[in-house]
Structure formats: C-alpha cells, structure tokens
Amino acid sequence: MGVWRVTADVLATSRFALSPLSETFGALGLLATGDAPPWQRAWAEAHRPAFRARVAADPFSTDLLDQVLGHKWVPDYFLAPPVTREARVTDELATVRATPRDVALADLAVAMAGAPLPVGVQVPDPAGATADLLAWVWEHTVAPDWPRRRRQLQADITARSAAMTSRGWAAALADLGPKIRWLGEGQLQINAGDRPPRDLTGARLFLVPITAPRGWVMWDQPHAYALVYPAGGALAPTSPTTAPTALRDLLGATRADLLTRLDTPASTSQLAAATGLALGTVAHHLRVLNAADLIHRRRAGRDVLYQHTDLGRRLSRTAEEASDPGPSGRAV
Known part of the structure; x- marks a missing residue:
C-alpha cells in the first residue's frame, strides 16, 4: 500500500x-x-x-x-x-x-x-x-x-x-x-x-x-x-523564555517570549502548547501585544493566527542585538 x-x-x-x-x-x-x-x-x-x-x-x-x-x-x-x-x-x-x-x-x-x-x-x-x-x-x-x-x-x-x-x-x-x-x-x-x-x-x-x-x-x-x-513541533513545553534580556526587561518575560515566538504565525492554542501556559493567560498577553501594535491577527478558517507586525519584528531584533555579547562577553 x-x-x-x-x-x-x-x-x-x-x-x-x-x-x-x-x-x-x-x-x-x-x-x-x-x-x-x-x-x-x-x-x-x-x-x-x-x-x-x-x-x-x-x-x-x-x-x-x-x-x-x-x-x-x-x-x-x-x-x-x-x-x-x-x-x-x-x-x-x-x-x-x-x-x-x-x-x-x-x-x-x-x-x-x-x-x-x-x-x-x-x-x-x-x-x-x-x-x-x-x-x-x-x-x-x-x-x-x-x-x-x-x-x-x-x-x-x-x-x-x-x-x-x-x-x-x-x-x-x-x-x-x-x-x-x-x-x-x-x-x-x-x-x-x-x-x-x-x-x-x-x-x-x-x-x-x-x-x-x-x-x-x-x-x-x-x-x-x-x-x-x-504531530509536528515540540510536544512538550519549550524553555521558559527564549527572548533577549533587554526585551524581557521592557515587556516582561512572558510577553517577550510570546513576541519572540511570533516570527511565524501561531494560534493561541499553539502558543499555549509550546509554552505550557494556560489558554487564558496567553490570550491576555496577546491582547496587550496586539493593542501595542507589536503583533497583528488574521483569521485562517476557524482559527485566528498571530504574527509580528513590522514594529514588533524591529523591536525583537533591536533587543537581540543589544543583548548580543561582544568579544569580552559583555553587552556592546
């Protein structure tokens, strides 16, 4: 077969x-x-x-x-x-x-x-x-x-x-x-x-x-x-946060982590599965990020997907660059 x-x-x-x-x-x-x-x-x-x-x-x-x-x-x-x-x-x-x-x-x-x-x-x-x-x-x-x-x-x-x-x-x-x-x-x-x-x-x-x-x-x-x-992807919660330190200091660890993950579209359920957070918690933080114009939402069939806006992408990349250690191991 x-x-x-x-x-x-x-x-x-x-x-x-x-x-x-x-x-x-x-x-x-x-x-x-x-x-x-x-x-x-x-x-x-x-x-x-x-x-x-x-x-x-x-x-x-x-x-x-x-x-x-x-x-x-x-x-x-x-x-x-x-x-x-x-x-x-x-x-x-x-x-x-x-x-x-x-x-x-x-x-x-x-x-x-x-x-x-x-x-x-x-x-x-x-x-x-x-x-x-x-x-x-x-x-x-x-x-x-x-x-x-x-x-x-x-x-x-x-x-x-x-x-x-x-x-x-x-x-x-x-x-x-x-x-x-x-x-x-x-x-x-x-x-x-x-x-x-x-x-x-x-x-x-x-x-x-x-x-x-x-x-x-x-x-x-x-x-x-x-x-x-x-099922594809990690089937257990991933690391608590993958966001740069500067972004965590600005937004808080949870919102920074969610923003970092949204380089590609994801649903509330998908983010909850990846982070181990409750659906309600994820939904709350997504609403805050959306209101700040750091992410946008679009419908795909019955699901709603979230992804970076240009502003959110620039913020994530700037924070990553600011947290990147130089040759001495310190931020440059």
Whole structure:
C-alpha cells in the first residue's frame, strides 16, 4: 500500500480530525514497549507499573501484546477513521466492541502474518476484551492528560491548515513521516511498500495527529480512510523564555517570549502548547501585544493566527542585538 490515489473531490472533502482512541492506541504502544520519546518519558514511567499489573492479570492482554502486536500489522477492528472532526472516545470504543467474534479473530490472524493465533486471544469476545484494554489505558493514563494533549494536537492542525491555505497540499503534508509525501498528480505516498496503489475515489480522507512518535493508516472500506501521523513541533513545553534580556526587561518575560515566538504565525492554542501556559493567560498577553501594535491577527478558517507586525519584528531584533555579547562577553 505504497500510494493512495486521491481525486480533487477527495482532497476537497478531506479533513483534519482528532481521535482520542488513536491517541490511546499510541499510548498503549509506548507503555507496552517502554520506548517512550523524551517528552513522554515521565508520563510513561508514572503509568507503566499499573499498566503492567493490568496486563499480567489478563491472559488476553498478555498474549495480545506479546505475540500479536509485535508484528507490523495492526488488526483492522482496533481502529477506524473518525466520522467527525473530533470523535468521542465512547463512540470509538463502541465501534470496537461491535466487531463480531469471527471478524476479530480473522483480523488478529492477519496481524500474525501466518503464525499460529495465540490461545490467550481466542476468547468468546475478543473485540470486547480489546475495548476493555483500550478503555483502561484511556481512563487511567490518557484522559487525565487529554486537555494538554488536545491543545498540542489542535496546534498542529492549525499550523498545517494555514500551510495548506497558503502553500497547498505539499506544505500541509510535509513532515508527516519519513516515508509520507505528496507526489503530485493525485498521488499520496504513505509508505515505501510495493503494494498496488489504492484508489480513494468517493471516500473521505482524514488526517489524524497523535503525540506518539509513529503513526499508521486505517480505513473503513470503501467509505473512509485515515492517515494517523505524529504531530509536528515540540510536544512538550519549550524553555521558559527564549527572548533577549533587554526585551524581557521592557515587556516582561512572558510577553517577550510570546513576541519572540511570533516570527511565524501561531494560534493561541499553539502558543499555549509550546509554552505550557494556560489558554487564558496567553490570550491576555496577546491582547496587550496586539493593542501595542507589536503583533497583528488574521483569521485562517476557524482559527485566528498571530504574527509580528513590522514594529514588533524591529523591536525583537533591536533587543537581540543589544543583548548580543561582544568579544569580552559583555553587552556592546
């Protein structure tokens, strides 16, 4: 499945979407493998003992993680494309639970790539057992952190939507993954496989960001397809301030930091995700900077983006030059 063929109609109806269940599945993988990226290491270490105890007490979960999910193919019934811009995890889990036993076992067998199906997963209701495991991961490890994660994912959507508006699909799809790229002429490369191209004519296409470092594809043939990808940018708050000292002294550390970050357009949610500040706090400081004519705002679809004005850019650069140490290590 190296290439998806997408018509102009598919592109026109494509949407970015949030999927709590996709975020949960990504979290499941990080907890199971112990291979969490730096920005999620503390979270994984805090939840892994309880997760391991939950898995050890359930033969289905043990065999599922040890033998089935160790292969590259995720069983189809685990995940389906969202049907709205922001799916509800209860609805997504209900879709998993509704999978008939024979369909779930067939999907598990495909994921095993010809190896014998483990006894532990051959339970009366494998789909229900799968949903129970995913629900536990959601409730105990993801849901308490969902507001912060949601801000980060929405920030990625905002940035990519703005890029698509100004520079087209190739810009919106940049950096979705090492093997994903827009080839032009209606062709979207999703991996380096040599499978025949898949024609998405008449289907809906969703792009779903997650905070885990690796993505996947999913579908409900022939109606909908989704490309799940790691959200771009830093997924943890960056340094408290990157602004020059002179600018901090003039504006205060928070406003100086926000102004420094606005060399490129960003939304309130994106800035909150990058700085770790509350949305209300960011919004207040942006209003002050806007009133001082240091930044301006413009609408991009449903989002409002902020960026330097010429005055704000000159102020930032002047302050940076004033704070730049000379050869003696002192300001010149």
